[in-house]
Amino acid sequence: MIILGIDPGLLHTGWGVIETQGSQMRARAYGCIDTKSGDDLGMRLQAINQGIAEVIDTYHPDECALEDVFFGVDAKAAFSVGEARAAAILAAAHAGLEVGQYPPRQVKQVVVGVGGAEKSQVTYMVRRQLGLDHDPKPDHCSDALAIGLAHALLTRGSRRQQQAAATAQGEVA
Amino acid sequence: MIILGIDPGLLHTGWGVIETQGSQMRARAYGCIDTKSGDDLGMRLQAINQGIAEVIDTYHPDECALEDVFFGVDAKAAFSVGEARAAAILAAAHAGLEVGQYPPRQVKQVVVGVGGAEKSQVTYMVRRQLGLDHDPKPDHCSDALAIGLAHALLTRGSRRQQQAAATAQGEVA
Numbered sequence: 001m002i003i004l005g006i007d008p009g010l011l012h013t014g015w016g017v018i019e020t021q022g023s024q025m026r027a028r029a030y031g032c033i034d035t036k037s038g039d040d041l042g043m044r045l046q047a048i049n050q051g052i053a054e055v056i057d058t059y060h061p062d063e064c065a066l067e068d069v070f071f072g073v074d075a076k077a078a079f080s081v082g083e084a085r086a087a088a089i090l091a092a093a094h095a096g097l098e099v100g101q102y103p104p105r106q107v108k109q110v111v112v113g114v115g116g117a118e119k120s121q122v123t124y125m126v127r128r129q130l131g132l133d134h135d136p137k138p139d140h141c142s143d144a145l146a147i148g149l150a151h152a153l154l155t156r157g158s159r160r161q162q163q164a165a166a167t168a169q170g171e172v173a
Numbered sequence: 174m175i176i177l178g179i180d181p182g183l184l185h186t187g188w189g190v191i192e193t194q195g196s197q198m199r200a201r202a203y204g205c206i207d208t209k210s211g212d213d214l215g216m217r218l219q220a221i222n223q224g225i226a227e228v229i230d231t232y233h234p235d236e237c238a239l240e241d242v243f244f245g246v247d248a249k250a251a252f253s254v255g256e257a258r259a260a261a262i263l264a265a266a267h268a269g270l271e272v273g274q275y276p277p278r279q280v281k282q283v284v285v286g287v288g289g290a291e292k293s294q295v296t297y298m299v300r301r302q303l304g305l306d307h308d309p310k311p312d313h314c315s316d317a318l319a320i321g322l323a324h325a326l327l328t329r330g331s332r333r334q335q336q337a338a339a340t341a342q343g344e345v346a
Binding site: 040041042043045046049073074075076077078079080081082083084085086087089090092093094097098099101 | 246
């Protein structure tokens with residue numbers, strides 16, 4: 001199973017690709033799409049949209065996960081995150097991928113065990129659980145991998161059930 | 174000159190196509206792209222993106238205008254407007270159109286003459302200036318036409334200068 005995690009932002013959109021096999025998980029690739037604040041908004045959104053489309057073309061993820069709406073930010077920041085999110089989601093939707101959405105607190109809760117965990121704790125757990133020998137940098141990459149990891153952990157139970165059902169069906173057939 | 178005005182929203186995205194010939198302006202078409210709040214976000218953004226792409230394919234606008242970031246709204250509302258905006262802007266960028274952006278106050282100032290004008294005053298002026306014999310409904314269509322009209326009025330001066338320069342060049346050549 002290949003999972004694509006995305007941490008969208010108009011200036012920096014982090015992405016991370018995770019491969020799972022049973023309970024084994026590893027980071028396969030990660031990166032960041034940067035745009036310039038002075039550039040035309042259409043060009044910047046296209047860069048995010050096409051960047052994510054290229055990641056999908058390269059790694060063929062089965063599932064995709066993004067950070068959900070977060071509050072406590074000002075309207076202007078929410079506005080640009082919303083724009084970047086839409087550019088990324090449209091690339092996923094175009095490839096027929098559904099997008100899992102998780103609030104930041106839930107991602108931290110699942111990855112670290114504490115909803116209010118520090119960034120360094122998230123990076124530490126991402127590195128450890130995904131078999132990396134270094135901290136994924138910049139932070140947007142670590143965040144994207146954390147979102148993918150949270151999705152992998154949260155959906156593992158239902159996936160295991162589906163596999164068991166498919167096997168049982170195979171045995172009966 | 175064909176101008177496409179867009180009033181983006183996740184639930185309702187209004188659009189309006191304006192045709193200008195010298196100082197003459199008329200509404201050529203308008204409409205609204207609606208999405209359901211319970212539907213998958215990717216599907217909703219695709220509906221807006223494809224809806225605007227179809228309008229562009231049908232009317233071949235030369236220029237495009239949108240409402241700019243507005244403040245005084247809560248972060249959650251800003252988030253979804255940002256998402257809808259990005260879906261519309263990506264359709265315009267894909268067609269090679271640059272997007273003029275105007276704050277709501279400027280649109281009202283240009284169309285009605287008063288930055289704090291009421292919605293009904295905007296609709297009245299849109300109807301009058303664009304030669305419509307009825308109020309464009311729903312409000313999102315009237316707003317989209319107002320944005321297009323503001324863009325037409327604001328860029329008319331520079332367009333006239335460009336035409337004069339081109340004519341002068343033609344006379345010299």
